[in-house]
Amino acid sequence: xxTTENKNQRKLEVCYSPDLFPVYYTKKECVVVVIDVxxxxxxxxxxxxxxxxxxxxxxxxxxxxxxQAKGYIGAAERHGEIVEGFDIGNSPFSYMNPELVxxxxxLSTTNGTQxxxxxxxxxxxxxxxxxxxxxxxxxxxxxxxxxxxxxAGWKGRYNLEDSLFAGAVADYFDGSDVFTGIxxxxxxxxHMYQAAKGNLNEFLINSSHRRRxxxxxxxxxxxxxxxxxxxxxxxxxxGTGLNV
Amino acid sequence: xxTTENKNQRKLEVCYSPDLFPVYYTKKECVVVVIDVxxxxxxxxxxxxxxxxxxxxxxxxxxxxxxQAKGYIGAAERHGEIVEGFDIGNSPFSYMNPELVxxxxxLSTTNGTQxxxxxxxxxxxxxxxxxxxxxxxxxxxxxxxxxxxxxAGWKGRYNLEDSLFAGAVADYFDGSDVFTGIxxxxxxxxHMYQAAKGNLNEFLINSSHRRRxxxxxxxxxxxxxxxxxxxxxxxxxxGTGLNV
Numbered sequence: 001x002x003t004t005e006n007k008n009q010r011k012l013e014v015c016y017s018p019d020l021f022p023v024y025y026t027k028k029e030c031v032v033v034v035i036d037v038x039x040x041x042x043x044x045x046x047x048x049x050x051x052x053x054x055x056x057x058x059x060x061x062x063x064x065x066x067x068q069a070k071g072y073i074g075a076a077e078r079h080g081e082i083v084e085g086f087d088i089g090n091s092p093f094s095y096m097n098p099e100l101v102x103x104x105x106x107l108s109t110t111n112g113t114q115x116x117x118x119x120x121x122x123x124x125x126x127x128x129x130x131x132x133x134x135x136x137x138x139x140x141x142x143x144x145x146x147x148x149x150x151x152a153g154w155k156g157r158y159n160l161e162d163s164l165f166a167g168a169v170a171d172y173f174d175g176s177d178v179f180t181g182i183x184x185x186x187x188x189x190x191h192m193y194q195a196a197k198g199n200l201n202e203f204l205i206n207s208s209h210r211r212r213x214x215x216x217x218x219x220x221x222x223x224x225x226x227x228x229x230x231x232x233x234x235x236x237x238x239g240t241g242l243n244v
Numbered sequence: 245x246x247t248t249e250n251k252n253q254r255k256l257e258v259c260y261s262p263d264l265f266p267v268y269y270t271k272k273e274c275v276v277v278v279i280d281v282x283x284x285x286x287x288x289x290x291x292x293x294x295x296x297x298x299x300x301x302x303x304x305x306x307x308x309x310x311x312q313a314k315g316y317i318g319a320a321e322r323h324g325e326i327v328e329g330f331d332i333g334n335s336p337f338s339y340m341n342p343e344l345v346x347x348x349x350x351l352s353t354t355n356g357t358q359x360x361x362x363x364x365x366x367x368x369x370x371x372x373x374x375x376x377x378x379x380x381x382x383x384x385x386x387x388x389x390x391x392x393x394x395x396a397g398w399k400g401r402y403n404l405e406d407s408l409f410a411g412a413v414a415d416y417f418d419g420s421d422v423f424t425g426i427x428x429x430x431x432x433x434x435h436m437y438q439a440a441k442g443n444l445n446e447f448l449i450n451s452s453h454r455r456r457x458x459x460x461x462x463x464x465x466x467x468x469x470x471x472x473x474x475x476x477x478x479x480x481x482x483g484t485g486l487n488v
Contacts, residue, residue: 016402020261023400156267158260160428182450184404191439192432206426 011146011181012173014166014189018115019156024148025122031145032119033128033136033169036152037161038209039090039218040077040112042129042225047095047105048244049131049231055242056106057113067106075107080216083108091221092131104241111152116237119150125237130165130200130225135232137172147179149186160207161225164200167193168228200226255390255425256417258410258433262355262362263400268392269366275389276363277372277380277413280396281405282453283334283462284321284356286373286469291339291349292488293375293475299486300350301357311350319351324460327352335465336375348485355396360481363394369481374409374444374469379476381416391423393430404451405469408444411437412472444470 015024025032035041044055058064061076061083068074074086075094082089090109107113119125124143128136140147149169151162167189173179174190196203201223204210213222235242259268269276279285288299302308305320305327312318318330319338326333334353351357363369368387372380384391393413395406411433417423418434440447445467448454457466479486 014402016260017264017267019264019267020400023261023263154428156264157427158258158429158432160432163428163432182452183401184398184407184452185402187404187450188402188407188432188436192435195435195439206431208426208428 009181010144010179011183012149012170012179012186013147013183014149014151014163014170014185016151016158016163016185017153017156018118018150021118021150028121028123029145030122030148031124031126031140031143032122032148032150033126033140034112034115034119034150034152035128035162035165036109036112036115037129037165037225038213039092039221039225040107040109040152041127042131043090043092043095044107044127044235044242045129045131045231045233046092047100048233048235050096051101052095052105053102054104055235056104056240057116057242058106058108059114059117061108064106064108073100073103073105075105077109079110080212080218091218092224093221111154115150115152127235127242128165128169130168130228132229132231132233133165133168133172134229135234137169139234140169141178154209159209161204161209163189164193164196164203167191168197171197253425254388254423255427256393256414256423256430257391257427258393258395258407258414258429260395260402260407260429261397261400262359262394265362265394272365272367273389274366274392275368275370275384275387276366276392276394277370277384278356278359278363278394278396279372279406279409280353280356280359281373281409281469282457283336283465283469284351284353284396285371286375287334287336287339288351288371288479288486289373289375289475289477290336291344292477292479294340295345296339296349297346298348299479300348300484301360301486302350302352303358303361305352308350308352317344317347317349319349321353323354324456324462335462336468337465355398359394359396371479371486372409372413374412374472376473376475376477377409377412377416378473379478381413383478384413385422398453403453405448405453407433408437408440408447411435412441415441
C-alpha cells in the first residue's frame with residue numbers, strides 16, 4: 001500500500017529541535033504543537049487543569065520581570081532551577097495552588113517558551129504533554145490543517161521524552177486516514193513510542209534530561225509528567241498568552 | 245546503573261539534520277561521520293571499493309563545473325536525478341566502471357555533499373554507509389574522540405534511512421565501554437535500528453526518500469545501498485578531497 005506525496009494530503013511531521021522549525025514551517029495555515037514534557041508544557045497543562053486564568057510565555061527573563069512588575073505571577077526556570085527573584089519555576093506541582101485560580105502567570109523556561117517563541121508566526125499553536133495527550137489528538141483530528149509536532153528539546157538538541165510524546169500522537173493516528181502524508185520523522189517517533197509505551201519511565205531511564213532532573217531531586221516531577229490523560233485541557237496561544 | 249555526565253567521557257551523538265550541526269559541534273577535536281545512505285555516501289564508498297583515486301565533494305554545481313573544466317570526472321545530482329552537463333550522478337552503479345580506476349571525481353549532491361560542507365571545520369570527517377558499517381565502527385573505536393553521526397537528511401529534514409544507519413553505529417557500540425556519554429539522540433537511533441535490523445528494506449517501505457527513488461525507478465539502487473559490509477574502505481576528508 002504505497003502512498004505518494006500529494007499537495008492535498010494532510011501532513012503530520014515531527015520537528016525534533018526548535019532550531020529546525022524554519023525547515024518545517026512552510027505555510028502559516030498549520031497547527032504547531034509545542035512539546036516540553038520535562039517540564040514546561042506539563043506545567044502549563046497542569047496550571048489550566050487547576051484553574052489558572054492565563055499563561056504568558058516569554059523568551060527572556062527581562063520580559064518575565066516586566067510582566068511581574070505589572071502584577072503578573074512570575075515563573076521562570078533556567079537549567080532546571082527556579083530563577084532568583086521569581087515565585088515559581090516549571091514544576092507542575094507549583095501550579096496546583098488554590099491561590100493561583102483565575103490568576104495570570106508569566107512564564108519563561110530554558111526550552112519550552114523558546115520553542116513557542118520560534119513558532120509564533122504559525123496560525124495555531126497549542127500545548128501538548130502526556131497529561132493532555134488524547135485531548136491534543138482530538139483537537140488535531142478536527143482541524144483541517146497540517147501539523148508540526150515541535151519538540152522543545154534541550155538547547156537545540158534532540159531529546160527523548162519530547163520525541164516520545166510526538167510518537168504517542170503519531171501512534172494515535174496510526175491506521176486512521178486523518179493524516180495521509182507520511183513523514184519520516186513521524187514514522188520514527190511512532191516506532192519509538194510503540195517500543196516504549198508499556199513503560200515510559202523505564203524507557204527514559206538513561207535519558208539525559210531525566211538524569212539532569214534526578215540530580216536536582218525532581219523524581220516526583222518526572223513520574224507526574226509521564227502520566228497520560230489526566231486533563232482534557234488544550235491550551236491555545238492567542239498571540240500573547242495561552243488560554244483554554 | 246546510572247551514568248552521569250562528565251567531561252572525560254567520549255560522546256556518541258546523532259545530529260539528525262545538517263542544519264543542526266552548529267548545535268552539536270562544540271569542539272574541533274571530534275570525528276564527524278557524514279551519512280547519506282540514499283545515495284551519496286553509498287556511492288562514495290562504492291567508488292573507492294572499485295578503485296577510484298579521489299572524490300572532491302563540492303556544495304554547488306558551479307564548483308563542480310569548474311573542476312570538470314580542469315579535467316576531473318564530473319558527477320552531480322539534484323532531486324534524485326543527474327544534472328545536465330555531467331557524466332554521472334550519485335547512483336553507486338555508475339562508480340563500478342573500470343574506466344574510473346585511479347581517476348579523480350568531483351561530486352555535488354542535494355544533501356550529502358552539503359552535509360560535508362557544513363562539517364568542514366571538524367578535525368576528522370569520514371564517510372559512512374551500510375556498505376562500510378563495520379569498517380566505520382572500527383575506525384571510530386580507535387580514535388580517542390567524541391563522535392557526531394551527521395545525517396544528511398532531505399533538505400534539512402529528518403530522514404529514516406540516515407537515522408537507521410546512525411542507529412546501526414549506536415547498536416554496534418551498545419554494551420561496550422567505548423562511548424560512555426549517553427546521548428538521547430543515539431539511544432533513539434539505536435532503538436529504531438534494533439526494531440529494523442531484521443529487514444531494513446521492509447522497515448523503510450514507507451520512507452519518503454525510498455518512495456521518491458521508486459518513482460525514479462531506482463529500486464536497484466535502494467537494494468544495493470541497504471547491503472551491510474560489502475567494503476572495508478573508510479573515505480577520509482583531507483580538507484579538499486576524500487581519500488582512502
